[in-house]
Amino acid sequence: MSVVDPSRPAASTSVSPALRCEGLTKAFQGVHAVNGAAFSIPEGQITALIGPNGAGKTTVVNMLSGAMKSDSGRMFIGETETTGWPSHKVARHGLLRTFQLSRELGGLTVLENLLTAAPNQAGDSLVNVLLRPGLIERQERENAERALQLLEVYGLYRHRDTPARELSGGQKKLLEIARAVMGSPRILLLDEPMAGVNPALIDVLGGYIRDLKKDGVTILMVEHNLGVVEQICDHVIVLAEGRTLATGRLADLRQNTEVVKAYLGEVMDASSAD
């Protein structure tokens, strides 16, 4: 089952890119984790970032989201250059991300985790806290209502008042996504959203990700499970040894012997075995 519209152009250079990077490099004490990665993410689509372990996928996500500074290269969100921006500035510009290993705000309740993500909160200013309690109260109520709706969608409503550290692994994965969505992202980077998740929940998560696309969110997801990639991603970027090896649709990439040799071959065998 494929949701890819066959009439859509594949490596869409015609659609303006939502996110673009060129010549990204990052070395950790001599190990070149990322070594000239360059690609662009088409607006409003789901793009998969795949590649063997150690290809530099998470490092790329960390650099794009500002969590890590690149050694060289440039990054753009739409037309705006974001090279060297810190995380919070990137996030305020509409790019939100989730983490490979869930990073919940453990001492906060599930609802508070979502509320923290609400953009443009007047209540983060001390002056407003002291002088404009009415404004803050109104905003909090609106944000809480929206957060509760999201928690319902993501099946966490019952756990709204639970400290996030007490959630199960799968629930934490759901919380990661719900929290990022609460931040009203234009672009969402999902770092292995399906890792360590049971098969039934994988399909549920896949459904959520497709729903986000329908809402107009551009998505880049790091994913190892090619079945998932085939089902929900429009576009694939293959990373190997820190470089962009190929881009295109998964079906086309399967014909690319270089890609198959570097990565797909073994994994395809493995996935067809089960």
Added chain:
Amino acid sequence: MTYYVFTLVFFLFDYFILAMGLNIQYGVTGILNFAYIGFVAVGAYVTGVAAMPSNINGEHYILGLGLPFPLNTLLGGIAAMGLSALVALITLRRLRTDYLAIVLISLSLVLYDFCNNYVSLFNGADGLYNVPEPFAQSLGLGANGFIVFFACLTGVVSLILLFVMRRVMRAPLGRTFRAVRDDHVTAAALGKDTFRMQLKAMMIGSFFAGIGGGLLIQFGGSFNPTAWLPGETFVVFAVLIVGGAGNNMGMFVGALLVETLLIHLPAFLPEIPGHPGLIEYFDLALVGIVLMVMLWVRPQGIVPERLRRTPSFGVTPKLDDEAGELDRTTALAGVKVAVAGTEEAR
């Protein structure tokens, strides 16, 4: 007797204020401020020199503004806050946790040596004395009357500050502080400028430290380096840990148990025969033991941080949605069927 009781009452309220300040820094935002007593001292000194006239009995003090009560103490609070902003700008951008703590404890020692030796600032080891007692003359209070009055005044100040602190902690700002404490990487990924947030927490907490220090110097009328040995910071930490980090009421309970009962009460107990002065030295040992026992048995403190539940955000949750959860479970079951179906088709 009145004197003893109200001295204890004063220290209860004053340490309640100090603990609230450290709580917003460490308990809520997670900044290990091991220089806390330094900010208390700056508040005390600045309040002192702001309160005193420029010339007492031929002695000159810097500033010497002769300001009346609330103004001089406010100035002390603002001075401590200003210093904390400077310290935060230097340290908080690059350091966290243990490394930050090491730098801050060094700062505390440097500040201490500086004030102790640079006599023309705050009179070195002799410190400040003859600091005016607020309202003592205008109300015609005697020594005991002043103690009672000032202990009550400190209580009123602590209630005002509690009101302010509650508002900060219940606001989105307080939540963001806790987010920074729990995981600063996540907080940044959600659009929070973690440095600015820590700076704010440092400044709010240090303002409280400065006010607490200002009250301290006016209560005793004098202040010198023996009052703020860098180790004093850990007494405030003990108040915080015993009371319950993250909870304002915990700060009151901690101040009552640690500062009032363990630190100050023993000084009023009769001497142990044959060992004059020994009993004074029991206090810190007792604090250490209590701290260890607490961390072992109840690390969250006597009054732990409270969870904020849904209704406190002004929304009424639906009566628990067993039906909704049921839908979810059916949906999951449906998915399972679908998955099984695809596998069969393969």
